[in-house]
Amino acid sequence: MTTAQTQEEQALAALRERAVAELAAVTTGDGLEEWRTRYLGRERGELTGILKGLGKLAPDQRKAVGQAANAVKADLDRLLEERRQALRAAERAAALERERLDVTLPGRVIPRGHVHPLSQTIRDIVRVMGEMGFQLYDGPEVETDYYNFQALNIPPDHPARDMQDTFWIAPGQILLRTQTSPMQIHVMEHMRPPVRAIVIGKVYRNEAIDASHEAIFHQVEGLLIDETCTMADLRGVVERFAREMFGAERKVRFRPSYFPFTEPSAEFDIDCINCNGAGCRVCKYSGWLEMGGSGMVDPRVLRGVGYDPSVYRGFAFGLGIERIAMLRYGIDEIRAFSTNDLRFLRQFT
Amino acid sequence: MRVPYSWLKDYVDVELPVAELAHRLTMAGLEVDRVDYGWPGIVTAQILWQERIKGSDHLWATRVTTGTEELSVVCGAPNIQVRDKVPLARVGAKVGEITIGEKRAMGVLSQGMLCSPRELGLSDDHAGILILPPDTPLGVPLGAVIGEPVIDLDIKAHRGDLFCMVGVAREVAAFTGKTLRPPTIAVKEKGTAAAKLMKLEVRDAELCPRYTARVIRNVTVGPSPQWMADRLIAAGMRPINNVVDITNYVMLELGQPLHAFDYDKVADHTIVVRRAAPGETLTTLDGVTRHLTAEMLLITDPAGPNVIAGIFGGARVEVSETTTSVLLEAAHFKPTNIRRTSVTLGLRTESSGRFEKGPDVELTALAVDRAAQLLAELADGGVAPGRVDFYPHPVTQRALTFEPGQVPWLTGMTVTRNEVIDSLSALGFGVGDAVPGGADETLRVTVPTWRGDVEESADLVEEVARIAGYERIPSTIPTGPLPQPSRDPWFRREDRIREVLAGAGLTETVSYTLTSRAAMASLLPGVGGRDELLLAAPAPGMRADDAGETGDTASVAVSGRAAERRAIAALAERLPAIALVNPLSSELGVLRLTLMSGLLDIVRENAKHSDAGLWFFELGRRYLPTAELATGTGLADERHTLAIAMSGPLVQSWAAPDRDADFSGLKGVVETLLGALKVAGYRFTPTRHPTFHPGRAALLEVAIAHGGELTSEGGGGEIVESAWAPVAVLGEVHPDVAERFDLTKRTYLMEMDLERLYLAVPETVRQMPIARYPAAQRDLAVVVPQDVPAAEVEAAIHASGAPLVRGVRLFDVYTGAGIPEGRKSLAYAITYQSPERTLTDAEVERTQAAIVATLRERFGAEPRG
């Protein structure tokens, strides 16, 4: 059925073709509006003109041309909307492109300081011991001979005094504590059993300073007194402590030793964290690392603070905090802790 | 103490490999420092290949293996063959006086040396290399194969009985279950009785409870036999002659120090043991003249002093080549007296070390007999019959009743009654039933005289436990009741401070608490301002003298560095620091009164290798003297303190401008901290302090409420009815001080007394309901004279706007165009709010107008814009 197109129909087709071509060339929002006004504008749009002129056509023609014109209008509306979307997308894309950053530039870091490795170690000790019910006590560093020595069963002229070269403030009377153990006496004088206490702090030894000896260093001391504890509990607590600090697989070894204020006394070692006991430079090829001293509180010490040693038993243990931190962080120079070099301190969280 | 293994074997049949024995000793409480195999650096090796070096008539190139490593060694000996096992001295080893190094001989590399018996000190044989048995393991220390291993023991001070071979052997016997075999002592005597040959007079039985002597005549002084010399060397002593060596040998064997006198040189053959006379002196064998006191005990004869008892002798009556008769002494001296004398004279000897530990008083007779026996055998001596023995109060053995149940009671370890009996018996304790017939478990234990350290039940528990082995102690967790909760939150607070300050970019330091007066005095350029607050209680006179004469003047009227140093030294002397009487050095001579000088040192040292921000804090103590400390009735005032130092830009980023540390940065850090600790009321006021820039220093005070509740809201100015306690000074370091500490950048410093601060820290936080009615915000800019403190303006806004002013925030401080000279503009954002209703605009405007009126009246303020 190839009826010749009417003049109007041909005009419509031409208009459509022209409009589509022009729309494709539009690149801006303004151009788009111009185009819309030209073809679809309510007042003067070309297509609007054709639609308005429908009334002049014969009724049979009017319907056909009206349908065709409406189809072209719907077509153009659709194309306009598509073009609008495309332009918007392109504009957004261009805008985003303009905002492109070099994401490899360093970020604006919020400055953060560092807690000293000894403090971090102390924090862990307080937590681990706290979980076992041990409470932290604080005590004087300037001490009396009585608390530092005599009450700990170290009378004047006792050879054990040689082991701890002492800084004196008033010779024979006032000194800088050589160990945290005098706090055992203070704590026991301060309360009645049960006692579960830890003390952490500075101690002082009049010794030449070198890579593994400091004149000022830190110790932790644990003390438990009640009516039921034994050396087995001491072992359990120390093992728990060592495994919390150095890893769940750690082996702990107790061997007899001597401290004037404990009886029986024991030193405890852990298997070397560097070689797991095989023997290496760190453990001097023994497979073990000496950690600290411990024992059951000597009955003479208990009597001294008014505890009846036939009723109360207790244990105490002590070790150096620098040593713990050195092993944990792989530090081989004890002076690193007191040098306060930012290049060292910065390595800790 | 050095224990040659072969010597030990004289007294106990122990067949354990030395490494195993060392482990067992350690686990029994005799800590082994190390096993010395001798010949350090010399190991066993095997010849793999050898070839004569071209152009040499006697040198061989060899290839040897240690089992794990192959080395080239040039060797001149003719006797080696492929597959021979030989001693190899590795690079670094010492052979005789030569230290082996890597070298080339005739162009051939040599990485060690193969050794002859003479080079190893084994014999004079130098004809060839020592060939080891074919079954010798490779790569092990030579000493472990052919040598005399020496066990080096670290004996604890309370076990004087272990400083000898027999003592160690007794322990080994106990933990191996073998029998102790002490030396057989039998003395053949002849001639005149000793009692007729000498006289003994002990004038101080307290300092000398026992003195035993023997006389041996016709001795031939000469070198000791080789076996004895070898043992002494292995044990660490130098052989001298047979007489002296025998005294040392017996000391090492039994633990009793002996002294040998030339009998013929002892005046009147009379030994007098007495205290030194005042002013008496003795020239000891080292040529030093010792000045003695009446506290010191001497061994003398009528001609004068011979020996400082138990410590060191003089030359006059010593044994020499010409000696023919010997007077042997074995005595017991009061240990504490020996120790005191030895400390006073600064004279520690092998002998004094042993006497200090209190050897067995019963040993003296045994020891002189043993030495007499050896002098007869090895020096042809004729032993005069009998001992001369001063022993007025023979020791009695201590007896203890012992409940075997004490072992599990204290250790948690299960042991049988028989184990208890066996281990104590093996150690020399006498063990029997406490009730004859063994009706109950209780034992009666007699303590051998050499075990003075065993005084009660707990001591016996340790003996049983260590012989049984501590590895038998089980591992349990304590099940007893927990103590009362502790109320002291200081650690939690300090940890909170760490967290906040590290979060603010500061790094924690831990520095020496010992310092010098001069270091601290450097903080004070001679100005005694009114606030030496944090430099302790000023020395007497310091405040009075200096405050009056210098007043507001900020610099010292001294010219030049030298004068300044003198001024500081003078000031340092007056610092009331607690001093050590025996410091390691003058730099570490006193306890610190402040943390500030230490922090400035840290800033300076770090500035040498960093141009970034140096922001530090330290939590630690200051040690202030007290009247009680001075009189010996109390201790120091140790105050928990926080110090901060900030210098340079913390942020160095392409994305933000560098901003050096400045006063408001420091103050902001402090305010952040106060906020985190919920300190409710505080104020900063301008202050003068000698350490700080006079125009850039503030005093921080906190409000300590009296009975009133402090709210958890931060901010200043709200507290009226409370006491203000000074807690900190902060500011820019005075340029004079900065110069003295070689600080190159402006540095900001604070020191805070935490114990006072904590008085203002609430224990708990109580929440306040969020306001239900909306807030209104108005800006207000006012122009005020330059010297009006912002804090006062802010306080006035709060006061005059009460109760509707809820918050005041200063958002701008401006001087310059549009503002008259000498004035500044302060711009505030003021928040108005009521807890009861929504405020009307009119209410807000009225209040703001009232504020403006007040500011105008108080400060001559003009609203701006």
Ligand SMILES: [Zn+2]
């Ligand atoms: Zn290791």
